[in-house]
Amino acid sequence: MNNLSRRSFVSFALASTSLLAMPAISTGSARPKVVVVGGGAGGATAARYIAKDSKGAIDVTLIEASKHYYTCFYSNLYLGGFRDYDSIGHSYDNLSANHGVNVVHDWAISVDSAARKVRLGSGATVSYDRLVLSPGIDIKYDSIDGYSVEAQTKMPHAWKSGTQVKVLRDQVLSMPKGGTFAMVPPPNPYRCPPGPYERISMVAHILKERNPTAKIVVIDPKNKFSKQGLFMAGWEKHYPGMVEWIDNDTHGGIKNVNPETMEIETDLDTFKADVACVVPAQRAGAIAMNAGVTDGDWSPIVPASMQTKADGNIYVLGDASVASAMPKSGFSANSQAKVAANHIRGELTDSRVFPAKFSNTCWSLVATNDGIKVGANYKAGEEKIEVVDKFVSKTDEGNAKRKKTYEESIGWYNGITTDMFS
Amino acid sequence: MVNFVFKFFIAISCLLIFRGLLAEPLLDGADFDYGEYLSGQCLTCHQSSSDEGIPAINGAEALYIAKKLILYKNKELENEVMQLVASALDKEQIASLAIYFNSLEK
Numbered sequence: 001m002n003n004l005s006r007r008s009f010v011s012f013a014l015a016s017t018s019l020l021a022m023p024a025i026s027t028g029s030a031r032p033k034v035v036v037v038g039g040g041a042g043g044a045t046a047a048r049y050i051a052k053d054s055k056g057a058i059d060v061t062l063i064e065a066s067k068h069y070y071t072c073f074y075s076n077l078y079l080g081g082f083r084d085y086d087s088i089g090h091s092y093d094n095l096s097a098n099h100g101v102n103v104v105h106d107w108a109i110s111v112d113s114a115a116r117k118v119r120l121g122s123g124a125t126v127s128y129d130r131l132v133l134s135p136g137i138d139i140k141y142d143s144i145d146g147y148s149v150e151a152q153t154k155m156p157h158a159w160k161s162g163t164q165v166k167v168l169r170d171q172v173l174s175m176p177k178g179g180t181f182a183m184v185p186p187p188n189p190y191r192c193p194p195g196p197y198e199r200i201s202m203v204a205h206i207l208k209e210r211n212p213t214a215k216i217v218v219i220d221p222k223n224k225f226s227k228q229g230l231f232m233a234g235w236e237k238h239y240p241g242m243v244e245w246i247d248n249d250t251h252g253g254i255k256n257v258n259p260e261t262m263e264i265e266t267d268l269d270t271f272k273a274d275v276a277c278v279v280p281a282q283r284a285g286a287i288a289m290n291a292g293v294t295d296g297d298w299s300p301i302v303p304a305s306m307q308t309k310a311d312g313n314i315y316v317l318g319d320a321s322v323a324s325a326m327p328k329s330g331f332s333a334n335s336q337a338k339v340a341a342n343h344i345r346g347e348l349t350d351s352r353v354f355p356a357k358f359s360n361t362c363w364s365l366v367a368t369n370d371g372i373k374v375g376a377n378y379k380a381g382e383e384k385i386e387v388v389d390k391f392v393s394k395t396d397e398g399n400a401k402r403k404k405t406y407e408e409s410i411g412w413y414n415g416i417t418t419d420m421f422s
Numbered sequence: 423m424v425n426f427v428f429k430f431f432i433a434i435s436c437l438l439i440f441r442g443l444l445a446e447p448l449l450d451g452a453d454f455d456y457g458e459y460l461s462g463q464c465l466t467c468h469q470s471s472s473d474e475g476i477p478a479i480n481g482a483e484a485l486y487i488a489k490k491l492i493l494y495k496n497k498e499l500e501n502e503v504m505q506l507v508a509s510a511l512d513k514e515q516i517a518s519l520a521i522y523f524n525s526l527e528k
């Protein structure tokens with residue numbers, strides 16, 4: 001009832017503004033409006049599904065800062081030399097050509113949730129009936145003493161879409177013989193739990209081929225990590241003696257990093273690196289903070305719909321949300337986007353709303369043809385997204401199975417990028 | 423004569439049971455819109471643009487899809503991801519997915 005009256009009010013308000021302001025072109029603006037901020041795994045999927053499934057009944061605008069989206073997923077495979085950089089880049093052209101999404105390449109600067117308007121970098125404002133925010137993460141530069149925006153060229157995090165991973169690859173390729181690569185993974189919660197360890201595997205893969213006496217030291221702020229047994233067994237098998245992983249209890253905490261001297265100081269010791277990948281703590285993209293839908297670093301959501309707990313007109317997807325049991329992954333963001341898209345269509349066009357169903361699988365590559373995976377199904381609990389069932393690869397499975405798992409990940413990459421951008 | 427009638431009766435019953443187990447009943451309760459929604463979960467991986475590593479299933483026979491999903495659900499086919507997906511689907515959801523994917527262009 002509440003929804004119905006809100007909906008009638010929205011259409012009445014829209015009809016009256018268009019009548020007063022722009023009577024000549026009122027037909028288009030009579031459609032309910034959805035604005036999506038962020039054209040990544042969550043946002044591109046949401047924009048595409050809302051536009052596609054509503055068959056033009058909803059006016060969808062996607063605001064994305066970049067002209068091309070370079071996926072973080074598979075960026076480690078680029079680093080390891082398994083993919084070229086162009087193959088992980090995607091354009092937004094099909095979203096407008098095939099589904100009529102209005103793609104605006106600009107930054108969303110602020111959200112006025114009372115007036116339901118988003119202000120862009122250009123100064124223009126875009127109004128919405130429903131707003132979807134999927135801005136991914138911001139890096140908390142000050143979470144590690146000595147790290148900063150400037151430090152990221154010397155000690156790249158390469159944890160966001162873009163060219164930093166190219167810098168990192170060049171640095172690894174030109175590392176001195178027998179040098180040291182240091183990795184500082186982020187503390188929980190962070191984007192892509194197995195990501196740092198896949199990255200270590202890919203760096204080890206390059207070094208084994210080009211610089212076999214080099215060493216990798218992992219200075220972790222955690223005492224355990226995702227798929228730990230599988231990764232550690234893989235390192236021992238493919239890169240024996242090359243990778244040393246030091247947990248937080250052993251090194252006693254990371255005190256600071258120094259990009260000038262390339263040193264990482266812990267309670268235990270000071271580590272000197274030739275190349276260092278330092279990934280600080282993270283939080284929801286700034287626009288989620290600005291919209292007032294965060295609590296601490298992330299946005300709490302209603303599991304059944306992905307609406308924020310703070311504002312029913314605003315949905316937050318992907319890394320920026322508190323999705324409880326679901327990891328911050330591209331697969332999760334894509335899955336959440338479909339739940340939100342279905343709910344938004346229901347709210348705005350009275351289409352049927354089905355119960356939320358979520359899933360995730362994260363594939364990682366340990367070495368050539370050695371793929372591993374972890375996955376789960378989830379359901380919307382009252383307060384939290386809850387695990388229904390899960391699986392993880394086994395340490396003793398054969399080579400053929402591992403090769404198949406890697407091939408499956410290629411299928412997934414093609415699948416999800418088609419699902420986002422076609 | 424009695425023997426013939428008896429055999430005929432058995433043959434008809436077998437046929438009915440066979441049809442009952444393997445044919446249309448698998449698609450009972452199929453709901454196209456529900457299938458469209460549920461397909462979202464499959465489309466993250468299964469796309470007609472690629473057959474590499476993961477098969478394209480657009481336009482496949484509805485019964486074929488339903489039977490495969492049941493085999494994964496019963497863990498008679500291997501693949502952890504598919505077993506997980508299928509384990510969370512009931513009969514109506516399987517039927518809905520089957521008719522929806524069948525309706526898509528190859």
Ligand SMILES: Cc1cc2nc3c(=O)[nH]c(=O)nc-3n(C[C@H](O)[C@H](O)[C@H](O)COP(=O)(O)OP(=O)(O)OC[C@H]3O[C@@H](n4cnc5c(N)ncnc54)[C@H](O)[C@@H]3O)c2cc1C
Nearest residue numbers: 038040041042065072073108135136192318319329330331
């Ligand atoms: C090394 C690495 C490996 C990974 N591997 C995998 C993997 O194998 N599988 C997997 O599932 N996931 C993987 N991930 C995780 C995955 O990349 C993220 O979880 C996923 O991208 C999250 O989607 P999102 O929509 O929340 O954010 P993103 O995909 O980051 O999208 C956010 C978008 O919003 C835009 N944006 C942000 N703020 C604004 C604004 N104010 N205005 C306009 N635009 C804005 C950004 O430009 C960006 O394009 C990996 C991540 C890393 C770093």
